[in-house]
Amino acid sequence: MTDPKSEAQTAPAHPYEDLPETAYWRPAVADAGPHRVTGLWTPKFRIKPSDKVVTAGSCFAQHIGRALTAHDYNWTDFEPAPPFFPDDEKPRYGYGIFSFRTGNIYTPSMLHQWLRLSHGEGPDASEFWEKEGRIYDPLRPAIEPDGFTDLAEFTAAREATYRAIRNAAEHCDVFVFTLGLTEHWTNADTELEYAMCPGTIAGTFDADRHVFGNANARKVYRDTRLAAKALRAINPGIRVLLTVSPVPLTATASGKHVLTATSYSKSVLRSAAGQLSDDFNWIDYFPSYEIITHPVFRGMFFAPNMRNVEPAGVETVMSHFFAEQNRAFGKPKRKKRNATLDPAPPAKSEVQCEEVMLDAFAR
Amino acid sequence: MPSPGDRPSLCIVGDSHLGSVRHAERDGLLDLSGYDVEYWGARGPAYRDLIFRNDQMEVRSDAARAEFADINHRGRTTIGPQDMDEFLFYGGRIRSYDFFGAHLQRQLGEGMWQSRAALAISARSFLMSSRTFRIAAIFARDFGAKVSFVTTPFLTDGITSNPGLAYFVAQFPAAIGTTAEDREWIWCALEREALAVNVNLVRQPEETIVQGVLTSPEYAIDNAQAASDADHKSPAFAALMLSHWNGRAPAAV
Numbered sequence: 001m002t003d004p005k006s007e008a009q010t011a012p013a014h015p016y017e018d019l020p021e022t023a024y025w026r027p028a029v030a031d032a033g034p035h036r037v038t039g040l041w042t043p044k045f046r047i048k049p050s051d052k053v054v055t056a057g058s059c060f061a062q063h064i065g066r067a068l069t070a071h072d073y074n075w076t077d078f079e080p081a082p083p084f085f086p087d088d089e090k091p092r093y094g095y096g097i098f099s100f101r102t103g104n105i106y107t108p109s110m111l112h113q114w115l116r117l118s119h120g121e122g123p124d125a126s127e128f129w130e131k132e133g134r135i136y137d138p139l140r141p142a143i144e145p146d147g148f149t150d151l152a153e154f155t156a157a158r159e160a161t162y163r164a165i166r167n168a169a170e171h172c173d174v175f176v177f178t179l180g181l182t183e184h185w186t187n188a189d190t191e192l193e194y195a196m197c198p199g200t201i202a203g204t205f206d207a208d209r210h211v212f213g214n215a216n217a218r219k220v221y222r223d224t225r226l227a228a229k230a231l232r233a234i235n236p237g238i239r240v241l242l243t244v245s246p247v248p249l250t251a252t253a254s255g256k257h258v259l260t261a262t263s264y265s266k267s268v269l270r271s272a273a274g275q276l277s278d279d280f281n282w283i284d285y286f287p288s289y290e291i292i293t294h295p296v297f298r299g300m301f302f303a304p305n306m307r308n309v310e311p312a313g314v315e316t317v318m319s320h321f322f323a324e325q326n327r328a329f330g331k332p333k334r335k336k337r338n339a340t341l342d343p344a345p346p347a348k349s350e351v352q353c354e355e356v357m358l359d360a361f362a363r
Numbered sequence: 364m365p366s367p368g369d370r371p372s373l374c375i376v377g378d379s380h381l382g383s384v385r386h387a388e389r390d391g392l393l394d395l396s397g398y399d400v401e402y403w404g405a406r407g408p409a410y411r412d413l414i415f416r417n418d419q420m421e422v423r424s425d426a427a428r429a430e431f432a433d434i435n436h437r438g439r440t441t442i443g444p445q446d447m448d449e450f451l452f453y454g455g456r457i458r459s460y461d462f463f464g465a466h467l468q469r470q471l472g473e474g475m476w477q478s479r480a481a482l483a484i485s486a487r488s489f490l491m492s493s494r495t496f497r498i499a500a501i502f503a504r505d506f507g508a509k510v511s512f513v514t515t516p517f518l519t520d521g522i523t524s525n526p527g528l529a530y531f532v533a534q535f536p537a538a539i540g541t542t543a544e545d546r547e548w549i550w551c552a553l554e555r556e557a558l559a560v561n562v563n564l565v566r567q568p569e570e571t572i573v574q575g576v577l578t579s580p581e582y583a584i585d586n587a588q589a590a591s592d593a594d595h596k597s598p599a600f601a602a603l604m605l606s607h608w609n610g611r612a613p614a615a616v
Contacts, residue, residue, distance in 0.1 A: 082477045083465035084489040093481055144478055153478055160476035360382035360389070361402065361434045 034297045039327070040320055044277075044284040045239050046329040051173035052076045054099040058106050058180025058245035060288070060309065062097045065176075067318035072334070075099070076172060079164035094143040099172075100164035101157075103140035103195060106180035107215065108224035108272075110193050114139070115169065115230045118162035124190045128154055129203035136202035138194050147202070169234040178288075179224070179269040180245040182215040183253060183261075197253070212253050214265075220272035228276070228283055240283045242273040246292035248307050266293070288317040371448035373398035376420070376495075378410040380454030380515065380594075381434070383584075383601035392602035398449075403442055405430040410456065415498045418506075419443035444506035451608060452512045453601075455495030459514035459553070459567070462489050463576050464535035466549050472537025479552075486552040487559075496562070503561035511563040511608055514553075516600065518593040520577035525593035528577075541575030565608045571600060 012018040022028045022039040029037060047053065053075050055065040068075040081095035090096045094103050105111045116122030129136040134147025135154045148154040169175075185194045188211045197212075199205030215223070228240045244266060252261035270289060277285035292301045292313050299306065301313025326332075373395070375384055381404045387393040388400070403420075404410060405427055412427035413420060419441045422428040432438045444450075466485075469475045477485070490496045496512065503510040518528045532539060550566050557564035573579045582600035584592055 079475070082475075082481055082485040083469060084462060084485045084492070085481065086484065086488045089484055089488075093484075144480065146480060149479055156476050157478060163474060360385035 029296055034300070037296065038320075038323070040287050040290065041324040043286075043325055043328050044281060045174075047073070047174055047241075047325060049073050049332050049334055052171060053174045053176060054078070054168045054172040055176045055178075056098045056100070056102065056105050056111065057176070057178030057243075058247065059104050060180070060243070060245040060247055061176065061178035063309075063314040064178070064243070064288075064318070064321075065098065067314065067321075071318075071322060076168070078168040078171075079161060092145050094140070099168050101140075101143060101161050102165070103143050104180065105177075106195070107182070107184050107193070108177070108179060108220055108227050109184065109215070110139075110195065111177060112223055112227040112230060113193050114165055115227060118165040118169075119234075123187075123192045125158075125192055127187065127190065127192060129198070131202045138192065138198065138203060140195050141201040141203065166234075169231050169238070172235070172238065174239050174241055175228075175231055176241045176243065177224075177227070178243045178245050179220070179273060180247070181249065182220060182265040182268050183249070184213050184215065186211045186213060214254050215268065217268045217271045217275075220268055221275055224272055224276055225279075228280070232282070238282070240280075242276060242283060242285045243287075244269045244273055244289035246289045246301075246309060246313075250307075286321060288321075291317045291320055370397060370399045372401065372446075373449045373451065374401045374403055374442060374447040375451045375453055376442075376455070377402075377404040377453035378456055379404075379406045380596070380601075383596050383598050384453055384605065387598035387602040387605070390598050392598055393605055395605075401435055401437060401439070401447070403431060403435045403439060404453075405434065407456070413494065413498070415501055417441075419446075420498060444502040444508040447508070449509040450499070450502060450511070451605075452495055452499045452510070453604075454513065454515050455493060455499075457490065457493035457496055457514045460517045460531065460576055462486070462553070463517070463546060463549055464531060464538045467538035467541050467545060467576065468535040471541065471545065472535070482548070482552045483556060486549075486556040490553065490556055496557075499562050500560035507561075510561065511565055512557060513565045513604055513608070514567075515594070516567050516582075516596050516604070517572060517576055517578045519580060519583045519587060519596065520573050521580040522583065522587050522591065522593035524588055524591040526591070528593040535576070538576045539574050543569050543572075545575065546572075565604065568603050568607050571603060 016023075028039070032038070049072055051074055053065075053068055053073060055061045055068075055075065065075045077096060077099055079095070079100040081090050081093070085093075085095065094101045097103075098105075102114055105114060113122055117125050125139065127138050128151065129138055129141065131147060134149070135151060136147045137143060137154060137158065144157070148157060185197045186192065187194070188209050194210075197205065198210050224242070231238050231240065246266075248262040249258055249265060252258045254261045254264075256264070266289065273285045276283045291297065292309055301310055301316065302308065303310055375381060377384070381402055384393070385402055388395055405413075405422075409422075409424075409427035409430040412423035413431075414423055415421070420443070421441050422431050428440050432440045491500070499510050499512050502508040518525070518531055520528075522528055554564045554566075567578070571578050571582055578596060578600070582596045582603075584590070584595045584597055587593065587595075
């Protein structure tokens with residue numbers, strides 16, 4: 001028998017008595033200050049440097065892919081730029097930003113739509129926009145800066161991206177998706193969701209056909225779960241990492257002030273992401289949103305317009321990412337590169353035969 | 364200054380590939396009698412010292428300058444765009460086979476696609492990555508010189524001793540065995556971009572191409588296998604190449 005007296009001495013009097021330091025505001029936040037806050041994320045699964053990581057979503061997702069590459073992680077580009085394409089031109093053409101050339105995917109419903117379309121399902125997506133004789137894609141109107149030459153190009157480009165998405169879904173280990181917006185525009189006839197409001201970059205706005213929507217937490221949860229489950233159906237081993245973009249809305253069509261509309265949107269996205277992370281052991285949430293936006297960081301990572309995120313913010317976010325992965329799973333072991341497996345190209349031969357030249361011009 | 368006589372002056376500028384052109388002319392495979400021809404160039408290491416400065420081609424180092432002057436029968440150490448009626452850049456360290464191999468592999472091997480605009484940017488970037496091409500472009504676009512450009516020919520098939528050839532084949536397996544039709548869009552892209560800066564890009568003649576992206580062993584240099592040389596080509600190749608330059612017919616091939 002246990003002595004009830006001694007048990008009473010060791011057991012916590014209430015659930016808040018014996019928690020780790022991270023559970024208490026004073027030591028975890030107030031005393032630590034913005035630069036020493038740690039343990040913001042306890043990752044559910046390890047991301048090894050060899051894991052194929054795919055990134056998609058709102059514009060903030062591009063930083064994650066770039067940082068992973070810089071840290072020798074296996075961020076994979078399933079739709080890379082053509083050979084000899086200059087690096088400084090790649091972003092303009094949507095290359096090297098995400099793992100496929102979709103441009104920003106702001107909403108989970110849009111991600112689900114891309115996944116369905118790339119597998120021959122989903123709404124009628126044959127709609128295209130014409131401007132000054134060029135063709136623009138309503139799913140990614142900025143992807144080809146001057147538009148496509150003709151419909152054949154538009155179709156071929158779509159097929160190329162569908163193929164890249166299929167490959168990514170089938171072959172990746174971790175799918176990182178950054179939720180960006182709740183506001184969206186849909187074609188009332190076809191139910192095709194647009195990347196942005198028709199008429200902004202291309203297309204012509206038609207109030208009768210173009211319908212505004214602002215998703216609530218239930219819809220965001222459902223759409224994200226549908227997209228994640230679609231990925232899981234294609235690739236049963238896939239793990240999904242959700243993040244929420246800290247970048248405020250550029251504009252809102254909700255009729256509210258853009259500041260409160262931003263709060264609504266981000267709160268909904270954050271809530272759904274957290275719920276999904278709680279509900280599925282293969283879905284995790286990484287708090288990049290909090291690291292950038294929380295008052296404890298005093299807005300220091302935002303540019304003066306309080307919208308764009310400064311590089312220091314991205315660096316801080318990613319340093320938390322790698323630190324927490326290491327804390328949970330230990331530092332990744334990296335394989336030594338074997339030169340024989342990946343031989344360097346032989347030096348372009350100056351070849352011994354250059355005496356041909358001397359001989360030819362001998363006088 | 365351009366030739367004062369009846370014949371227009373022609374400067375053939377190049378790296379070690381220039382030797383095959385000179386040989387072709389000497390051997391009577393190539394008739395350039397309609398021109399007052401000057402050769403100007405150097406072997407690879409010295410050729411790298413070629414620069415554009417003071418509105419003309421110059422050579423950076425003394426040693427390289429001597430080599431350029433030695434090859435030119437008039438001993439020129441500089442040449443400006445107005446000095447000749449016509450320029451033909453030959454070789455110029457721009458390896459078109461890399462461009463063809465990579466694009467064919469991407470399209471046929473990996474099933475990838477790009478728009479015409481993206482291909483144009485890629486072609487422009489490839490051409491402009493060569494200093495020689497940049498000089499050719501300045502001569503043609505900025506000074507109105509008549510300029511043609513022949514890129515370094517495809518590697519010679521069958522030179523098994525050449526590691527570069529083996530590497531190329533291993534890197535771009537899907538490019539091997541492609542057809543003229545498969546290559547057409549790539550030539551067109553390169554030609555269009557060259558033409559955009561008023562440079563006439565001369566294609567490698569189809570009859571010299573085997574296995575899709577290699578040059579027939581028929582056009583290997585004499586001791587190619589022993590020298591592990593899959594890059595340089597025979598005088599007969601140069602004669603054929605120049606026969607395609609502005610549609611000129613070779614004297615005898």
